[in-house]
Amino acid sequence: MRLLRCGADGVLVELGSQAEVAAARAALLTLPGVVDLVPAARTLLVVLTPGAPAATRVREALDGVDLTAAPAVDARSVVLPVVYDGPDLDLVADAAGISTDEVVRLHSGAAYTVAFTGFAPGFGYLTGLPEPLRQPRLDTPRTRVPEGSVGVAGEFTGVYPRPSPGGWRLLGRLADGADALFDPTRTPAALLAPGDAVRFEVAG
Template identity: 50%
Template sequence: MTTPLRGVRRAGSTALLAELADLDDVLALRAALERDRPVGVRELIAAARTLLVTYDPAVTGHDGLSRTLAERADALPAQGGAVTPSTDYDTLVVPVRYDGPDLADVAELTGLTVREVIERHTTPLYTVAFAGFAPGFGYLTGTDPVLRLPRRSEPRTAVPSGSVAVAGGFTGVYPRSSPGGWQLLGSTDAPLWQEDRTPPALLLPGRTVRFEETT
């Protein structure tokens, strides 16, 4: 049987990095570890093809935890697994003004009208697969297959805060102004990151999200 685990590397003295074939395998392994968390594991932080596992060195260690990860990975279904929505938070509704500078280009690339692009983007229920890039930035799965477009050939030096965008099969919302190459569909005023809030991020891994058109 082929294992989805491609390798496990040390990440400092209290963490290890599991490398997997793809996002489905990452999320399936994370879900399996969350359902039955190994003793000593502190955090499970997913990315597109890796899972960072931090642990208490007084309770467990790299070698034993590596063996546990291999066993859990070998027990995963062959098809991997979908993102498991979190039950800790209600579905987040994000109001969006579909006024993005790439909206017309996206319509042309997909062969849709602008109205059809908006409908395709507001219909799905999304799930935050993992966070990264910047504090508060979540990579959302569930994007309509027609809108799974590549990044722009020329990234922008400054994407406005609150921009709602698609690229590489994901939807994302820029929590602050930053460089970026995603296709910008619109904008939102939702406070995605507030340091004085607990937790500070709205787009937490596992949370479900809907986009709702507003003016």
């Protein structure tokens, strides 16, 4: 673990894995004076109210915390209905050496956690993807991925909240009527937040 100063009241905590990021975030949720916690793949940005040196406060809070242990948190649960008819469904099945039905069963049967958000407003990087579905991005990204597309890339799965370029392998799309991943008129605007538990449900 390494702590890097970010301005007068921020600290970037560099960690070795997403599990460590989750554990550190859980340990700092109750730290007095926390303004924001921003997790990423291997880092956690901690922003505190002005006062005592931020790095000292963060280091003291993490001292003695077992970063290898899964954090005990009350996760909010989100269920996303999916139509599994994506253009890369056959590609993912062929690469995994399984049938498309098995791809759907594996993807919809897993329990996911929002590790962090980014790339676009409302885009959550979800961990918990079954091993056979952990595949590389497309060699040539698409110039436009439709809103609601459900994809996989590396160890992550996620849903595109808006039309955008993207290189993830697409398994399907959110069913009609599903909650929007990002709605600026809603509070909060983003449906998913770090720590949320997510499950995909076969629609139709």
